[in-house]
Amino acid sequence: MNLFGFFRARNTAPVARERLQILLAHERAIVGGSDLAAILREEILAVISKHVAIDQDKVQVKLDRGGSISTLEIDIEMPAFEGK
Amino acid sequence: MSKVLVVTSGKGGVGKTTSTASLGAALAAAGQKVVVVDFDVGLRNLDLVMGAERRVVYDLINVVNGDAKLAQALIRDKRNDNLSLLAASQTRDKDALNLEGVTKVIEQLREKFDWVLCDSPAGIEKGALLAMYHADLAVVVTNPEVSSVRDSDRIIGMLDSKTAKAERGEKMEKVLLLTRYDQARAARGEMLKVEDVLEILSIPLLGIVPESQEVLRASNLGAPVVMSSPNCAPSRAYADAVRRLQGETVPMNIPVDRTGLFAKFLNWRVS
Ligand SMILES: Nc1ncnc2c1ncn2[C@@H]1O[C@H](COP(=O)(O)OP(=O)(O)OP(=O)(O)O)[C@@H](O)[C@H]1O
Ligand SMILES: [Mg+2]
Numbered sequence: 159m160n161l162f163g164f165f166r167a168r169n170t171a172p173v174a175r176e177r178l179q180i181l182l183a184h185e186r187a188i189v190g191g192s193d194l195a196a197i198l199r200e201e202i203l204a205v206i207s208k209h210v211a212i213d214q215d216k217v218q219v220k221l222d223r224g225g226s227i228s229t230l231e232i233d234i235e236m237p238a239f240e241g242k
Numbered sequence: 243m244s245k246v247l248v249v250t251s252g253k254g255g256v257g258k259t260t261s262t263a264s265l266g267a268a269l270a271a272a273g274q275k276v277v278v279v280d281f282d283v284g285l286r287n288l289d290l291v292m293g294a295e296r297r298v299v300y301d302l303i304n305v306v307n308g309d310a311k312l313a314q315a316l317i318r319d320k321r322n323d324n325l326s327l328l329a330a331s332q333t334r335d336k337d338a339l340n341l342e343g344v345t346k347v348i349e350q351l352r353e354k355f356d357w358v359l360c361d362s363p364a365g366i367e368k369g370a371l372l373a374m375y376h377a378d379l380a381v382v383v384t385n386p387e388v389s390s391v392r393d394s395d396r397i398i399g400m401l402d403s404k405t406a407k408a409e410r411g412e413k414m415e416k417v418l419l420l421t422r423y424d425q426a427r428a429a430r431g432e433m434l435k436v437e438d439v440l441e442i443l444s445i446p447l448l449g450i451v452p453e454s455q456e457v458l459r460a461s462n463l464g465a466p467v468v469m470s471s472p473n474c475a476p477s478r479a480y481a482d483a484v485r486r487l488q489g490e491t492v493p494m495n496i497p498v499d500r501t502g503l504f505a506k507f508l509n510w511r512v513s
Contacts, residue, residue, distance in 0.1 A: 168430060168431060168432055169430070169431035169432070170431070170432060171428070171431045171432060171433055171434050171435065171438065172431065174387075174388045174434055174438075175434060175438045175442070177388065178388055178391055178392065178442050179442060181392065182392065182395050182442060185392075185395070185396075186395070186399070
């Protein structure tokens with residue numbers, strides 16, 4: 159094993175940390191760490207799509223859990239307005 | 243006012259039972275009246291760690307079913323009068339516990355004790371849910387390792403949605419107990435650091451319990467580590483955690499055992 163390989167094999171905690179951050183951001187939103195957030199997400203989507211045709215792929219939902227408050231971040235890309 | 247505390251984790255084998263026993267014993271040593279309750283039906287172990295395995299006559303299920311009175315099932319610790327144990331049953335029937343029965347027992351325990359510490363089984367099934375349901379406060383036991391952190395995240399989500407407090411719309415208080423921590427390996431980047439786990443789980447830190455041979459020694463002897471070896475690193479971590487539970491502000495540190503090179507050198511010189 160070369161020197162680079164030696165260091166790479168040892169210093170694995172940062173990789174663990176990054177993988178966890180990505181995974182948990184996903185799991186909190188989809189599997190729903192909190193059921194309330196999952197319900198809110200569904201209903202907000204339903205309300206918006208009643209009025210605007212939105213592309214499901216252009217919708218990003220992120221649940222962030224903080225010490226005292228949690229935030230539900232919803233980022234929706236709207237279709238361009240066709241009015242004059 | 244009594245407090246019901248659940249020691250939970252999602253993942254198995256991270257140190258829930260070890261921590262329940264030591265937090266209980268340290269609270270009792272501080273003069274609090276404490277009961278530790280084993281919710282791990284079918285796989286009870288708290289009795290062994292407490293060294294009371296030969297004194298179990300009646301258990302939690304017997305009380306729930308009305309086969310025994312609570313007073314008959316409570317086992318008082320021989321080393322400290324303030325500390326009692328309510329053992330789990332060894333039955334294989336997973337449905338032996340139900341919410342109604344647990345609710346009644348917890349109500350009675352609240353009347354008798356200042357602290358009710360519930361040792362949760364691993365997993366996210368019925369047993370874990372029953373153990374957490376009545377909690378006022380949750381101690382989330384986590385090892386600095388990916389699967390443990392992920393499972394703790396799951397459990398935090400359940401504490402926020404599946405407990406009596408959550409159902410009443412109240413906020414569940416949750417604190418992190420990082421166990422089996424190896425500072426040297428974390429410093430070398432081989433293991434998640436305290437800050438990494440805290441950032442990911444974002445709940446307040448109750449304490450950092452280092453990996454130590456003293457824990458195994460204590461369980462061999464049948465005593466919470468804070469009793470068998472009160473000055474070792476994990477015991478100091480548990481004692482500090484208990485002071486924090488009681489509202490004290492204690493500076494956070496990672497206790498270390500004095501068994502480094504220098505201590506070995508001293509031993510060698512003496513012998
Ligand atoms: N700080 C520590 N240092 C070294 N070993 C430890 C430490 N904490 C716990 N252990 C060991 O880890 C093992 C599992 O501990 P414990 O039984 O407390 O975990 P648990 O979370 O209750 O497990 P389960 O999910 O099966 O109920 C035991 O062998 C115990 O001695
Ligand atoms: Mg256990």
